[in-house]
Amino acid sequence: MHCRTEDTSDAALGVNVAESKSLVVALAGQPNVGKSTIFNVLTGLSQHVGNWPGKTVERKSGSYTHLGHDLLLVDLPGIYSLTANSVEERIARDYIIHESPDVIVAVVDAAIPERSLYLLAEMLLLPVPVVLVLNMMDVAEQEGVQIEPRVLEAALGIPVIPMVATRNAGVVEMLDAVIALAQGTFPYDPRRPTILPDHEPVLAELIAEVSQHVPSPYPVDWIAVKLLEGDEEILALMERVLPAEVWAEVSRTLLHHEDAVLDVAGARYAWIGRMIRAAVVRPRVGVMGFTSRLDKVLTHPFWGLLALMSILGLVFALTYAIGTPLQGWLEGVLEVFGEQVNGGLRAVGSPSWIADLLSDGLIGGAGMVITFVPILAIFFATLGVLEDTGYMARAAYVTDRFMHMMGLHGKSFMPLLLGFGCNVPSVLGARIIDGERPRLLTILLAPLVPCAAQLAVITVLGAMFFGNAAGVVLWALVTVNLAVLAVMGILLNRWVLRGEQAVFIMELPLYHLPNLRTIGLYVWRNMLAFLQKAGGIILAASLVVWVLSYLPAGGDVTQSYLAMLGQALEPVGRLMGLPWPVLVALLTSFVAKENMIATLAVLYGDLGATLPALLSWPSALALLVVQMLFVPCVATVAAMKQESGSWRWTAIGVGLLLVLSLAAGILVYQVGTSIAGI
Amino acid sequence: MVSLETLNSGEIGFIGSLEGGHRLISRLAALGFTPGASVTVMRNHGSGPLIVSVRGAQIALGRGEAGRIKVHRAAGDSDAL
Numbered sequence: 001m002h003c004r005t006e007d008t009s010d011a012a013l014g015v016n017v018a019e020s021k022s023l024v025v026a027l028a029g030q031p032n033v034g035k036s037t038i039f040n041v042l043t044g045l046s047q048h049v050g051n052w053p054g055k056t057v058e059r060k061s062g063s064y065t066h067l068g069h070d071l072l073l074v075d076l077p078g079i080y081s082l083t084a085n086s087v088e089e090r091i092a093r094d095y096i097i098h099e100s101p102d103v104i105v106a107v108v109d110a111a112i113p114e115r116s117l118y119l120l121a122e123m124l125l126l127p128v129p130v131v132l133v134l135n136m137m138d139v140a141e142q143e144g145v146q147i148e149p150r151v152l153e154a155a156l157g158i159p160v161i162p163m164v165a166t167r168n169a170g171v172v173e174m175l176d177a178v179i180a181l182a183q184g185t186f187p188y189d190p191r192r193p194t195i196l197p198d199h200e201p202v203l204a205e206l207i208a209e210v211s212q213h214v215p216s217p218y219p220v221d222w223i224a225v226k227l228l229e230g231d232e233e234i235l236a237l238m239e240r241v242l243p244a245e246v247w248a249e250v251s252r253t254l255l256h257h258e259d260a261v262l263d264v265a266g267a268r269y270a271w272i273g274r275m276i277r278a279a280v281v282r283p284r285v286g287v288m289g290f291t292s293r294l295d296k297v298l299t300h301p302f303w304g305l306l307a308l309m310s311i312l313g314l315v316f317a318l319t320y321a322i323g324t325p326l327q328g329w330l331e332g333v334l335e336v337f338g339e340q341v342n343g344g345l346r347a348v349g350s351p352s353w354i355a356d357l358l359s360d361g362l363i364g365g366a367g368m369v370i371t372f373v374p375i376l377a378i379f380f381a382t383l384g385v386l387e388d389t390g391y392m393a394r395a396a397y398v399t400d401r402f403m404h405m406m407g408l409h410g411k412s413f414m415p416l417l418l419g420f421g422c423n424v425p426s427v428l429g430a431r432i433i434d435g436e437r438p439r440l441l442t443i444l445l446a447p448l449v450p451c452a453a454q455l456a457v458i459t460v461l462g463a464m465f466f467g468n469a470a471g472v473v474l475w476a477l478v479t480v481n482l483a484v485l486a487v488m489g490i491l492l493n494r495w496v497l498r499g500e501q502a503v504f505i506m507e508l509p510l511y512h513l514p515n516l517r518t519i520g521l522y523v524w525r526n527m528l529a530f531l532q533k534a535g536g537i538i539l540a541a542s543l544v545v546w547v548l549s550y551l552p553a554g555g556d557v558t559q560s561y562l563a564m565l566g567q568a569l570e571p572v573g574r575l576m577g578l579p580w581p582v583l584v585a586l587l588t589s590f591v592a593k594e595n596m597i598a599t600l601a602v603l604y605g606d607l608g609a610t611l612p613a614l615l616s617w618p619s620a621l622a623l624l625v626v627q628m629l630f631v632p633c634v635a636t637v638a639a640m641k642q643e644s645g646s647w648r649w650t651a652i653g654v655g656l657l658l659v660l661s662l663a664a665g666i667l668v669y670q671v672g673t674s675i676a677g678i
Numbered sequence: 679m680v681s682l683e684t685l686n687s688g689e690i691g692f693i694g695s696l697e698g699g700h701r702l703i704s705r706l707a708a709l710g711f712t713p714g715a716s717v718t719v720m721r722n723h724g725s726g727p728l729i730v731s732v733r734g735a736q737i738a739l740g741r742g743e744a745g746r747i748k749v750h751r752a753a754g755d756s757d758a759l
Contacts, residue, residue, distance in 0.1 A: 114734045115709070
């Protein structure tokens with residue numbers, strides 16, 4: 001329509017003056033329609049990522065200039081409809097109604113036009129002009145669906161643009177249409193969906209009842225339809241604003257039409273059917289598309305699992321072949337750098353504690369953060385590729401039956417399993433899971449997956465304590481660890497979800513080739529967010545532990561506050577047969593799991609000779625069990641805080657592991673000593 | 679009418695009604711599970727989630743959710759695949 005000149009709500013909504021001069025374009029669409037690809041093609045690295053006010057849902061916006069017009073693009077969350085069923089849906093509809101963008105670009109999947117036009121049917125009831133984009137025309141062709149954009153445009157009365165966003169095809173045409181619509185040069189005359197003839201009288205009745213009272217930005221017709229659909233939020237709104245006697249009347253009317261939600265949705269689909277009748281040719285019955293053929297294998301109960309295992313094997317191989325050596329190399333570089341800084345500072349006569357603080361505390365702590373970069377990059381790239389191709393939903397499907405027992409979503413499987421590399425990405429990966437509860441549960445369980453550093457520690461210590469039997473011991477430790485994870489999952493599910501069933505309704509998108517730009521930006525955004533949000537916490541905690549290990553004796557760990565803390569904890573240690581230096585080593589493993597070995601070496605010297613003589617086998621076993629279950633490292637804790645958005649849940653998760661690990665350690669030692677008769 | 683999860687892989691049903699809370703019904707309706715729509719069961723192994731095809735899209739459904747969808751079994755194509 002027109003540039004936003006008369007919009008008085010800008011100031012109240014915090015839109016700045018520069019933004020209000022540009023054309024505001026909202027990108028809307030169902031999940032998996034390639035909306036982000038379009039957004040990334042246009043905005044690239046200039047995009048601004050934040051959160052929607054008061055929500056943990058990502059808000060992405062960015063600017064683009066086309067033919068001298070400044071566009072502000074706002075990427076709305078992927079949603080199936082405009083009901084109030086999810087946070088994402090509420091965000092999208094509130095944005096459209098209250099902030100009234102100049103144009104909405106509705107993106108649909110050209111390969112499943114019927115289902116993906118449903119959102120358009122809802123959007124046309126709102127007073128913002130819509131450009132329809134038929135994205136993934138290439139996938140439609142591959143699946144045998146033929147679609148005629150011009151015919152659809154004639155039927156709908158709105159601009160319809162065919163697009164293959166991954167190949168940049170149709171993007172310019174889309175922008176032309178947006179500007180034509182904003183300037184009023186397109187004959188915009190949308191055919192809006194109607195409701196079933198049976199419901200027309202009741203809708204008219206509702207409109208008559210509420211029309212005098214509907215608050216300002218809401219369209220009256222839309223409110224009436226949402227009331228008929230039984231929309232929770234609109235019902236509450238109208239109960240608040242309507243005079244009591246009118247509300248009573250409305251409630252009475254609605255009581256007779258409780259089932260209307262299905263009819264309203266059915267009528268929208270009937271409208272879609274009429275709109276696409278002439279424009280879409282489906283494949284002949286019996287002809288299998290590319291996706292169905294691939295799914296014969298990938299969702300098969302046996303071959304599907306095998307395929308999943310192979311893919312995971314590949315990811316691990318990649319992580320260990322590239323990520324781990326890079327991490328080691330970075331560690332080495334930073335160590336040398338730290339030593340040089342230390343030496344340099346001492347040479348110019350600065351006090352040794354300043355030199356140590358900078359080299360060990362600060363560079364060591366910041367180094368911790370940096371060394372996570374290669375592994376996280378590989379992890380996010382993997383996640384990005386699996387999501388973008390559509391495979392992730394299949395992985396979730398084949399694992400759902402196992403995850404379901406723990407109250408988890410099938411989508412929890414991938415992040416949890418990749419936790420064997422590192423728990424940090426595993427926690428960060430929980431964001432792909434739908435539903436707040438299963439997401440939280442995944443975050444709480446993720447630290448129970450033994451990470452590479454933990455496995456390295458038990459490998460070294462296991463070989464020292466158990467010699468030839470180490471292999472069996474390690475295998476048993478990992479198995480017990482995973483069993484504990486399963487039991488904790490079941491218990492937490494009862495407790496956290498309080499019997500609430502995790503709803504499993506998930507679309508299996510059509511397969512398509514991944515888009516490198518989309519994946520690159522996905523990796524970049526997630527890494528940046530991790531470094532910004534978690535980096536500070538990791539650095540601070542590393543510094544605190546360093547200070548505790550340095551003071552008051554000036555570098556002698558055995559005389560430090562940390563040692564005193566270890567000695568104070570000795571009574572707990574005695575229950576597990578562990579002397580205080582071992583407890584100190586456990587405490588320093590909070591900074592990084594691999595610190596365990598380093599600290600023990602500082603406190604005991606030649607570990608291989610001293611430790612096995614010092615600890616009986618029940619103590620040694622208790623130590624390994626505690627180490628496996630112990631509180632997660634600081635980076636994981638920071639990630640837990642970042643993803644759960646709550647210190648309370650982070651504390652509950654960490655506290656639970658602390659109690660669990662100590663209890664398990666005590667149990668192992670006590671049972672062990674009574675068996676051994678010590 | 680029978681529950682959707684009693685249909686075998688390859689069978690087709692026409693939706694008769696949905697049961698359950700308003701939220702679930704509204705979510706399923708938006709995905710295209712409305713009375714009269716045809717649903718093809720792509721995978722049903724007797725346990726674990728199902729995969730069904732509705733309105734051109736493939737949807738994985740937990741058994742509990744599938745149980746809330748009541749369908750009329752389309753006659754004569756139980757051995758189509």
